Amino acid sequence: MRIILAGPRGFCAGVNMAIESLRLAIEAFGTPLYVYHEIVHNKWVVEGFMRQGVVFVDDLAEVPEGAHLLYSAHGAPPEIRQQAAQRGLQTIDATCPLVTKVHLEAVRFARKGYTIVLIGHAGHDEVVGTMGEAPGAIRLVQTAADVDRLEVTDPSKVAYLTQTTLSVDDAAEIIARLRHRFPQIVGPAREDICYATQNRQEAVRVLAREADVVLVVGSQNSSNSQRLAELARAQNVRARLIDGPADIDLTWFSGGETVAITAGASAPENVVQQCVALLQERFGATVESRMIRLEDLRFPLPKPLRKQS
Ligand code: SF4
Numbered sequence: 001m002r003i004i005l006a007g008p009r010g011f012c013a014g015v016n017m018a019i020e021s022l023r024l025a026i027e028a029f030g031t032p033l034y035v036y037h038e039i040v041h042n043k044w045v046v047e048g049f050m051r052q053g054v055v056f057v058d059d060l061a062e063v064p065e066g067a068h069l070l071y072s073a074h075g076a077p078p079e080i081r082q083q084a085a086q087r088g089l090q091t092i093d094a095t096c097p098l099v100t101k102v103h104l105e106a107v108r109f110a111r112k113g114y115t116i117v118l119i120g121h122a123g124h125d126e127v128v129g130t131m132g133e134a135p136g137a138i139r140l141v142q143t144a145a146d147v148d149r150l151e152v153t154d155p156s157k158v159a160y161l162t163q164t165t166l167s168v169d170d171a172a173e174i175i176a177r178l179r180h181r182f183p184q185i186v187g188p189a190r191e192d193i194c195y196a197t198q199n200r201q202e203a204v205r206v207l208a209r210e211a212d213v214v215l216v217v218g219s220q221n222s223s224n225s226q227r228l229a230e231l232a233r234a235q236n237v238r239a240r241l242i243d244g245p246a247d248i249d250l251t252w253f254s255g256g257e258t259v260a261i262t263a264g265a266s267a268p269e270n271v272v273q274q275c276v277a278l279l280q281e282r283f284g285a286t287v288e289s290r291m292i293r294l295e296d297l298r299f300p301l302p303k304p305l306r307k308q309s
Contacts, residue, residue, distance in 0.1 A: 001255055001283040003276055004210060006203040006262035007291035010217075010269050012196030014096025015040045017299040018073035021094040024305045025070055026052055029090075034063045036080060037072045037125050039094070040266035041222040043243050060084060068092065073266075074125035075099045077132020092302050098164055098194045099126055103133045105188050109159040110134035114186070115152040117141055119174050120163030124223055127163055147177040158182040164194040165224035165265070167231065168201055195297065196265045197224050201231055203292040204262055208232045211260035213252065214239040217272050218264030225264025232260075244271045245278045255283045 031053025075095035120127040214232035218225025232239035279285040
């Protein structure tokens with residue numbers, strides 16, 4: 001067996017910042033410490049913090065008045081921030097700046113009177129947060145077919161935004177359909193699908209061509225991990241989204257395959273290495289690292305934690 005380790009893979013700058021923020025917040029304020037939604041969409045990361053006394057909540061009523069609350073990498077809608085202020089919570093904002101950028105674009109377009117078409121997945125934390133920034137102005141579309149069903153009051157005043165973790169190809173198809181229906185549509189000054197999503201997809205697009213199987217390390221609720229598995233399948237390569245080595249079914253392999261391994265932006269590298277070790281032990285796999293694009297982006301920590309780092 002031959003393993004191709006895809007690069008870049010795993011943690012992005014937003015996830016690194018959010019995890020480091022939570023680690024420093026625990027050091028500074030102790031536990032229990034509360035986080036609105038999962039800090040990032042990964043089972044290992046979330047369970048690790050739960051063992052340290054972090055409480056993840058979907059409802060601020062679960063947070064005692066005056067307690068510390070951290071907003072996750074996916075952000076939080078304004079109504080949650082208002083509730084937190086009313087309850088006297090001490091908040092730390094670990095929202096990824098690239099998610100905040102989309103929020104600000106939504107506010108800007110709404111102020112100018114645009115109907116905003118948000119391309120994204122219903123119910124995803126990031127989409128809920130972005131829609132909350134301009135609730136009356138945003139319509140969600142998930143597919144190109146949804147575009148045909150859109151009804152807007154002024155077709156000459158339509159803007160679009162996208163979730164940061166979409167499939168680049170799917171988003172391009174939907175944007176093309178939007179441009180066809182609304183020729184005057186405007187978009188963000190710079191692409192909303194983030195650099196980490198694009199780079200991980202590009203690596204899979206290139207390396208899946210050489211692979212018989214693609215393993216994507218990531219949790220089922222991780223949007224960008226799901227997209228990586230879909231992308232490999234779209235190239236007629238068998239792909240599995242796995243949380244870790246326990247999800248690997250050895251009957252998937254005969255032992256002579258080329259296996260490309262990647263990881264979603266919230267999946268820890270040590271879990272990737274555990275998967276590699278399992279295949280090395282069972283199939284004597286050789287390992288080759290292939291870096292398609294270098295990344296060196298870092299995001300600043302939230303202000304209340306900067307002194308401590
Ligand atoms: S995937 Fe992109 S938008 Fe999401 S946290 Fe990472 S860098 Fe930020």
